[in-house]
Amino acid sequence: GAVVSQHPSWVICKSGTSVKIECRSLDFQATTMFWYRQFPKQSLMLMATSNEGSKATYEQGVEKDKFLINHASLTLSTLTVTSAHPEDSSFYICSARRTFGQPQHFGDGTRLSIL
Amino acid sequence: AQTVTQSQPEMSVQEAETVTLSCTYDTSESDYYLFWYKQPPSRQMILVIRQEAYKQQNATENRFSVNFQKAAKSFSLKISDSQLGDAAMYFCAYRSAASQGGSEKLVFGKGTKLTVNP
Numbered sequence: 090g091a092v093v094s095q096h097p098s099w100v101i102c103k104s105g106t107s108v109k110i111e112c113r114s115l116d117f118q119a120t121t122m123f124w125y126r127q128f129p130k131q132s133l134m135l136m137a138t139s140n141e142g143s144k145a146t147y148e149q150g151v152e153k154d155k156f157l158i159n160h161a162s163l164t165l166s167t168l169t170v171t172s173a174h175p176e177d178s179s180f181y182i183c184s185a186r187r188t189f190g191q192p193q194h195f196g197d198g199t200r201l202s203i204l
Numbered sequence: 205a206q207t208v209t210q211s212q213p214e215m216s217v218q219e220a221e222t223v224t225l226s227c228t229y230d231t232s233e234s235d236y237y238l239f240w241y242k243q244p245p246s247r248q249m250i251l252v253i254r255q256e257a258y259k260q261q262n263a264t265e266n267r268f269s270v271n272f273q274k275a276a277k278s279f280s281l282k283i284s285d286s287q288l289g290d291a292a293m294y295f296c297a298y299r300s301a302a303s304q305g306g307s308e309k310l311v312f313g314k315g316t317k318l319t320v321n322p
Binding site (some may be wrong): 121123131132133135138148180184189190193194195196197 | 239241246249309314
């Protein structure tokens with residue numbers, strides 16, 4: 090199969106702190122990973138595309154300095170929400186794929202709650 | 205830009221019956237992929253079925269099948285012999301094909317919540 094693990098699954102933190110979310114492909118090498126955000130009862134919206142060894146490509150309207158993405162290896166990408174505020178509370182989901190055009194496999198998601 | 209529309213926010217079906225979820229999309233591309241994803245309460249996105257636009261034959265996966273009408277830009281999902289475990293949010297999604305040189309971005313519809321009644 091193609092397993093993608095996301096950690097943590099749920100995090101609660103105070104406003105102003107930074108939170109790091111990890112996305113790992115467990116049984117395959119992912120040259121590209123994707124980060125999505127999902128508001129309650131809404132669809133998934135792509136935030137950024139993360140390519141191994143290069144800078145992430147952000148979608149229009151997504152703040153690069155707010156949502157830092159690092160893809161240092163073929164099996165790990167991280168999303169850091171910097172100086173998080175209550176409006177950043179959401180469900181964040183990553184996906185990964187082997188090579189261009191291959192199906193994306195999703196992680197279990199991370200529920201982020203900022204108090 | 206491509207858009208995906210799911211006009212049914214909620215649907216319900218009796219166990220063992222058949223239900224069809226609707227999806228329409230808008231694109232100027234000729235080659236692309238369409239997907240149906242299932243998101244149960246656990247929140248993980250699970251790929252249900254995938255259709256390549258250049259293939260005229262409708263994709264099937266066990267109890268799941270699609271009705272792909274390219275000219276009408278319609279991509280409905282039929283679930284046969286519905287089971288309690290089918291209850292979930294179902295998202296229709298679009299992606300450009302590699303031949304189009306476009307992004308791998310998945311464009312999702314707003315989803316349809318499916319309830320299966322025992």
